[in-house]
Amino acid sequence: MKLNLKVWRQKNANVAGKLVDYTVDGLNPDMSFLEMVDVLNDHLVKKGEEPVAFDHDCREGICGMCSMYIDGRAHGPQHAATTCQLYLRSFKDGDTVHVEPWRSRAFPIVKDLVTDRSAFDRIIAAGGFISVNTGQAQDANNLPVDKHDAEKAMDAAACIGCGACVAACPNGAAMLFVSAKISQLALLPQGQPERDLRALRMVEQMDAEGFGNCSNIGACEAECPKEIKLTNIARMNRDFLAASVGSETE
Numbered sequence: 374m375k376l377n378l379k380v381w382r383q384k385n386a387n388v389a390g391k392l393v394d395y396t397v398d399g400l401n402p403d404m405s406f407l408e409m410v411d412v413l414n415d416h417l418v419k420k421g422e423e424p425v426a427f428d429h430d431c432r433e434g435i436c437g438m439c440s441m442y443i444d445g446r447a448h449g450p451q452h453a454a455t456t457c458q459l460y461l462r463s464f465k466d467g468d469t470v471h472v473e474p475w476r477s478r479a480f481p482i483v484k485d486l487v488t489d490r491s492a493f494d495r496i497i498a499a500g501g502f503i504s505v506n507t508g509q510a511q512d513a514n515n516l517p518v519d520k521h522d523a524e525k526a527m528d529a530a531a532c533i534g535c536g537a538c539v540a541a542c543p544n545g546a547a548m549l550f551v552s553a554k555i556s557q558l559a560l561l562p563q564g565q566p567e568r569d570l571r572a573l574r575m576v577e578q579m580d581a582e583g584f585g586n587c588s589n590i591g592a593c594e595a596e597c598p599k600e601i602k603l604t605n606i607a608r609m610n611r612d613f614l615a616a617s618v619g620s621e622t623e
């Protein structure tokens with residue numbers, strides 16, 4: 374099959390970028406979208422041209438690296454899938470496909486389709502962990518966890534930090550990501566000692582990074598490849614409010 378691509382090319386954050394036309398022929402419909410970009414890059418290198426820079430690592434929906442906008446959708450047209458899990462059979466032979474990087478103030482463009490998502494790392498470093506004294510591992514039965522809480526925590530922990538929620542949100546809000554990272558610990562007994570401080574610090578860092586505010590549009594949940602739920606945002610807001618009131622009365 375053949376695809377007509379319009380790919381965003383930009384040397385670095387300081388120069389203007391533009392969409393450049395490429396045609397890639399002889400594609401197998403069972404190729405992944407990233408394999409198709411590999412084929413394009415192979416052609417470009419053989420012609421002596423600069424290959425398209427794009428992020429990828431696991432290529433199986435785990436690492437969250439393959440961030441790109443495809444035809445105006447974060448991770449493309451397939452529901453609950455990352456770009457590396459998108460296959461060319463989702464397109465028709467001869468389709469024109471637009472490929473762009475995440476567009477968000479807090480994710481500056483590094484080159485072509487690569488953006489700097491280190492703001493997420495700084496939010497995690499601000500509080501997305503539990504402090505533990507190392508020692509002998511406890512017996513699992515010493516710390517019983519309610520099955521429903523365990524399932525909700527696991528659902529929140531499915532977030533791969535891809536940034537599609539930010540890219541899809543017209544406000545550039547990161548609340549789905551941050552709330553998933555807060556919830557995965559807030560729902561477990563191990564997360565309780567630092568629960569208030571965690572919510573305060575992570576939300577503070579999120580605001581400092583320049584992400585927008587949530588206005589309940591829901592594009593984040595609709596585009597999230599891991600189907601992270603908006604209820605996590607409600608939990609984060611409750612935790613943040615409770616922690617703010619608590620810190621003022623102390």
Ligand code: SF4
Binds near residue numbers: 531596599
């Ligand atoms: S909440 Fe979903 S869209 Fe946002 S970073 Fe996590 S996995 Fe990606």
Ligand code: FES
Binds near residue numbers: 435437455
């Ligand atoms: S390359 Fe790892 S999630 Fe797509």
